[in-house]
Amino acid sequence: MSKDKILAAIRKNKPTEVPLPEPPSFPGRESSPVEAFASMVEAGGGKAVRAAGPEELNTTIKRLFPKAEKVASPLPEVRPTIELDHLSSPAELETIDVAVIRGQLGVAENGAIWTTEEDCGHRVLPFITQHLVIVLNPGKIVDNMHQAYEHIQIDATGFGLFIAGPSKTADIEQSLVIGAQGARSMTVILKE
Amino acid sequence: MKEHAQKAAEFIRNESRADWHDEALWFVRAKRDKASHSIPEWEQLRELASRIKDNVLAGLDGYLEQFEANALRNGVHVHWAADAEDHNRIVYGILQKHGVERIVKSKSMLTEECRLNEYLIENGIEVVDTDLGERIIQLKEEPPSHIVMPAIHLKKEEVGELFHQKLHTEKGATGPQYLAEAARQHLRQKFLSAQAAITGVNFAIAETGGVVVCTNEGNADMGVHLAPVQIHCMGIEKILPKAEHLGVFTRLLARSATGQPITIYTSHYHRPREGGEMHIVIVDNGRTTQLGRADFRNSLKCIRCGACMNTCPIYRRSGGHSYGYTIPGPIGSILTPGIDLKKYSGLPFASTLCGSCSDVCPVKINIHEQLYRWRQIIAEQGHLPPAKRQSMKWAARVLARPVWYNLAGKMARWALKWLPRPLLYNRFNEWGKDRELPEPPKQSFKEWYPRKQA
Amino acid sequence: MKIGLFIPCYVDQFYPQVGIATLELLEKLGCQVEYPTGQTCCGQPMANTGCERDAKASYQHFVRLFHPYDYVVAPSGSCTYHVRKHYDIIEQTGEVQKVREKTLDLSEFLLDVLKVKALDSLFPHRVGLHQSCHGLRGLRLGTGSERVLEQQSKLHTLLRMAKGIELVELGRPDECCGFGGTFAINETAISVKMGKGRIADHESQGVEVITAGDMSCLMHLEGIIRRQKKKIKVKHIAEILNGTTI
Numbered sequence: 001m002s003k004d005k006i007l008a009a010i011r012k013n014k015p016t017e018v019p020l021p022e023p024p025s026f027p028g029r030e031s032s033p034v035e036a037f038a039s040m041v042e043a044g045g046g047k048a049v050r051a052a053g054p055e056e057l058n059t060t061i062k063r064l065f066p067k068a069e070k071v072a073s074p075l076p077e078v079r080p081t082i083e084l085d086h087l088s089s090p091a092e093l094e095t096i097d098v099a100v101i102r103g104q105l106g107v108a109e110n111g112a113i114w115t116t117e118e119d120c121g122h123r124v125l126p127f128i129t130q131h132l133v134i135v136l137n138p139g140k141i142v143d144n145m146h147q148a149y150e151h152i153q154i155d156a157t158g159f160g161l162f163i164a165g166p167s168k169t170a171d172i173e174q175s176l177v178i179g180a181q182g183a184r185s186m187t188v189i190l191k192e
Numbered sequence: 193m194k195e196h197a198q199k200a201a202e203f204i205r206n207e208s209r210a211d212w213h214d215e216a217l218w219f220v221r222a223k224r225d226k227a228s229h230s231i232p233e234w235e236q237l238r239e240l241a242s243r244i245k246d247n248v249l250a251g252l253d254g255y256l257e258q259f260e261a262n263a264l265r266n267g268v269h270v271h272w273a274a275d276a277e278d279h280n281r282i283v284y285g286i287l288q289k290h291g292v293e294r295i296v297k298s299k300s301m302l303t304e305e306c307r308l309n310e311y312l313i314e315n316g317i318e319v320v321d322t323d324l325g326e327r328i329i330q331l332k333e334e335p336p337s338h339i340v341m342p343a344i345h346l347k348k349e350e351v352g353e354l355f356h357q358k359l360h361t362e363k364g365a366t367g368p369q370y371l372a373e374a375a376r377q378h379l380r381q382k383f384l385s386a387q388a389a390i391t392g393v394n395f396a397i398a399e400t401g402g403v404v405v406c407t408n409e410g411n412a413d414m415g416v417h418l419a420p421v422q423i424h425c426m427g428i429e430k431i432l433p434k435a436e437h438l439g440v441f442t443r444l445l446a447r448s449a450t451g452q453p454i455t456i457y458t459s460h461y462h463r464p465r466e467g468g469e470m471h472i473v474i475v476d477n478g479r480t481t482q483l484g485r486a487d488f489r490n491s492l493k494c495i496r497c498g499a500c501m502n503t504c505p506i507y508r509r510s511g512g513h514s515y516g517y518t519i520p521g522p523i524g525s526i527l528t529p530g531i532d533l534k535k536y537s538g539l540p541f542a543s544t545l546c547g548s549c550s551d552v553c554p555v556k557i558n559i560h561e562q563l564y565r566w567r568q569i570i571a572e573q574g575h576l577p578p579a580k581r582q583s584m585k586w587a588a589r590v591l592a593r594p595v596w597y598n599l600a601g602k603m604a605r606w607a608l609k610w611l612p613r614p615l616l617y618n619r620f621n622e623w624g625k626d627r628e629l630p631e632p633p634k635q636s637f638k639e640w641y642p643r644k645q646a
Numbered sequence: 647m648k649i650g651l652f653i654p655c656y657v658d659q660f661y662p663q664v665g666i667a668t669l670e671l672l673e674k675l676g677c678q679v680e681y682p683t684g685q686t687c688c689g690q691p692m693a694n695t696g697c698e699r700d701a702k703a704s705y706q707h708f709v710r711l712f713h714p715y716d717y718v719v720a721p722s723g724s725c726t727y728h729v730r731k732h733y734d735i736i737e738q739t740g741e742v743q744k745v746r747e748k749t750l751d752l753s754e755f756l757l758d759v760l761k762v763k764a765l766d767s768l769f770p771h772r773v774g775l776h777q778s779c780h781g782l783r784g785l786r787l788g789t790g791s792e793r794v795l796e797q798q799s800k801l802h803t804l805l806r807m808a809k810g811i812e813l814v815e816l817g818r819p820d821e822c823c824g825f826g827g828t829f830a831i832n833e834t835a836i837s838v839k840m841g842k843g844r845i846a847d848h849e850s851q852g853v854e855v856i857t858a859g860d861m862s863c864l865m866h867l868e869g870i871i872r873r874q875k876k877k878i879k880v881k882h883i884a885e886i887l888n889g890t891t892i
Contacts, residue, residue, distance in 0.1 A: 006428065007256065009481070121635070124418055146440070149438055155435075160459075161457055174219060210839065253679035510836055543826070548783065550783075587691055588704065641683065
């Protein structure tokens with residue numbers, strides 16, 4: 001059995017035990033985490049806008065993507081043009097223009113947003129859509145990744161992730177190209 | 193294997209290209225500097241990361257068992273592979289069970305190390321690498337030259353020509369935007385038809401039994417969430433004890449790798465999606481042996497950020513292929529001797545021991561000190577070229593005896609002064625190929641000193 | 647306080663002026679300096695090539711000669727680093743420990759022991775400082791550009807004491823020159839390529855004189871400069887601090 005072999009080899013070869021350090025809490029330095037968050041989102045190639053209520057949320061989506069034919073969302077306050085339940089096959093999902101999902105938590109130091117499969121409807125949605133919109137409560141922005149991991153439970157669902165912008169690559173001569181294999185754009189709508 | 197020095201010399205022969213390569217990587221190093229200098233607690237984070245990994249290595253058996261138990265509880269299939277063969281066989285077995293013919297892969301240095309692609313292709317499976325850089329070199333049938341930017345050695349003209357041939361893009365089109373778009377269209381089709389997806393693993397969390405994968409392109413997730421079967425391959429050293437430790441490592445990884453504050457996607461996989469199947473393959477392949485080498489076990493802390501490559505003045509001017517191993521650069525040069533001391537005995541010498549690698553390393557691996565230690569072992573085990581070994585023996589004799597030393601010095605200065613140029617500068621004089629020898633002074637310091645005292 | 651002066655082998659043989667400048671500078675500052683004439687080499691060439699066991703005799707010889715002194719001062723970060731860091735493979739007698747502890751690079755001795763605040767030196771030239779790696783990252787004579795710590799540099803501090811000096815900022819402030827001991831002849835192509843890169847950086851800043859704490863880096867750079875018939879000059883930091891003119 002490979003398992004026993006590996007574990008036995010580790011036991012034979014491992015160094016003497018050393019204590020696990022307790023990471024100290026690193027305080028944030030930003031006077032306004034929301035501002036810092038928004039500017040990090042922009043720096044990462046994303047966009048951050050504000051919406052006052054559900055009505056403004058929908059008009060903002062409409063304004064940002066006037067030509068979008070297929071807007072899909074698991075969020076009750078979003079008026080989709082197509083129901084997610086009707087899109088079962090990957091090929092159908094691939095035709096989505098805009099997906100609107102919920103973000104649970106934002107991180108000021110890097111513009112990342114925590115979201116889970118429960119916020120996405122379908123795990124692949126934030127990636128396969130051409131454009132991604134994340135609705136985030138600005139009251140849910142923390143300073144840094146340490147605080148972020150204190151607030152979330154990574155195994156609360158089967159899949160969760162931080163998203164920090166549109167999909168990108170610099171694999172050809174270090175030239176930045178936005179829109180690699182995932183979404184071509186990411187917009188955060190900050191709404192209480 | 194051709195020696196690093198020889199391959200490096202070939203690389204530099206095209207000087208403007210070598211300069212371009214150097215600048216491209218220096219640019220990444222500069223971005224890393226900017227990103228890390230924006231975090232005042234940077235050095236504290238490095239220390240923490242290093243100490244967390246110390247703890248992991250000391251308790252690896254327990255953490256792996258804890259990880260497995262939690263992963264099983266999550267409904268994940270866990271496999272253990274003692275070596276590369278074992279690993280490849282396990283992965284192929286999973287694919288066979290599901291009748292898989294087409295798979296997509298996201299970047300994994302482990303599967304490169306195990307040569308999984310070759311194995312699966314030989315067994316009739318279509319393997320598509322989906323990271324753009326990986327796809328480029330896969331189409332070009334080359335190994336990666338960098339662990340984070342696999343195609344950093346290629347120019348856009350070469351990618352354009354390659355894509356023209358393989359993906360039928362316009363002849364002569366070289367715009368990165370255009371080429372990346374062509375790859376996107378091509379890869380989306382592959383994602384939609386893949387029957388299984390394989391990824392590497394950045395971090396595996398013992399307390400939750402989940403794995404974390406970081407990408408910028410979103411290719412890991414496109415693969416994993418579309419294919420019915422997801423397989424994550426990880427080295428035993430990828431373990432972190434708790435979720436909170438991700439706070440430390442996610443702050444360090446992307447900043448060190450590319451100068452980004454975080455990768456675009458940091459995906460945490462814990463359970464298969466409804467109707468899907470999730471596998472984790474835990475691989476040793478020499479790691480437990482390295483764990484037993486007190487001077488070198490530190491190398492297992494590596495989180496594969498590539499910062500040591502970007503900063504290495506030798507890597508930048510010789511390219512990843514000059515190292516002849518999947519993981520090139522400084523970290524490759526301390527990993528390879530542990531795999532095959534004789535074959536890779538040249539690599540620890542492909543360094544000036546400048547120490548920059550150790551100082552950029554986010555987990556504080558003492559890379560340059562390990563290079564120095566490997567050199568000692570290589571010499572002790574008789575893998576130095578004989579001429580080098582002999583010259584060192586002589587140097588040692590001379591330098592331990594003041595009279596011999598004084599005489600040798602005098603002779604050297606005499607030779608420099610009186611010998612005709614062709615006798616000094618010839619094919620035996622490596623120094624003098626592109627450099628002048630020092631101008632001989634009238635007297636040495638030692639000869640001057642007593643006169644001064646008098 | 648009795649100081650033993652260690653002059654690295656290649657400095658002794660090829661750059662005696664650097665040894666002379668070091669000695670004169672220390673004496674001007676009121677130090678009682680002795681140069682044990684039996685000295686040879688710290689043993690680094692063998693050790694860096696993997697033959698540290700062959701170098702043990704040199705290590706023993708070094709300790710034998712230098713243990714009676716309160717400090718051992720060398721105009722070389724690299725040799726100093728070697729003694730301090732790598733003399734761990736011989737038996738750690740009291741003498742060995744004392745020598746390892748008390749061997750200092752010239753800049754450390756001037757700033758940390760003598761605590762000099764001013765020097766009598768005039769050097770009205772545009773100067774580029776090459777941060778030799780073993781001094782910078784081995785002895786931590788300065789903050790390397792990789793590290794997120796308060797910026798300090800002993801060599802800069804000392805050079806600023808020379809009147810009229812104009813210290814430039816380089817594009818790559820502390821990249822290796824490519825010397826690396828036997829690396830310079832085992833990997834000639836890269837070694838020279840790295841050296842050319844460093845020289846070009848200094849040239850682009852209009853540097854007249856490249857200085858460094860290690861003559862080995864400068865020997866390598868000078869070799870390239872002379873082959874390419876460039877105008878730029880090299881001077882060890884001890885020469886500038888001692889008031890040598892060009």
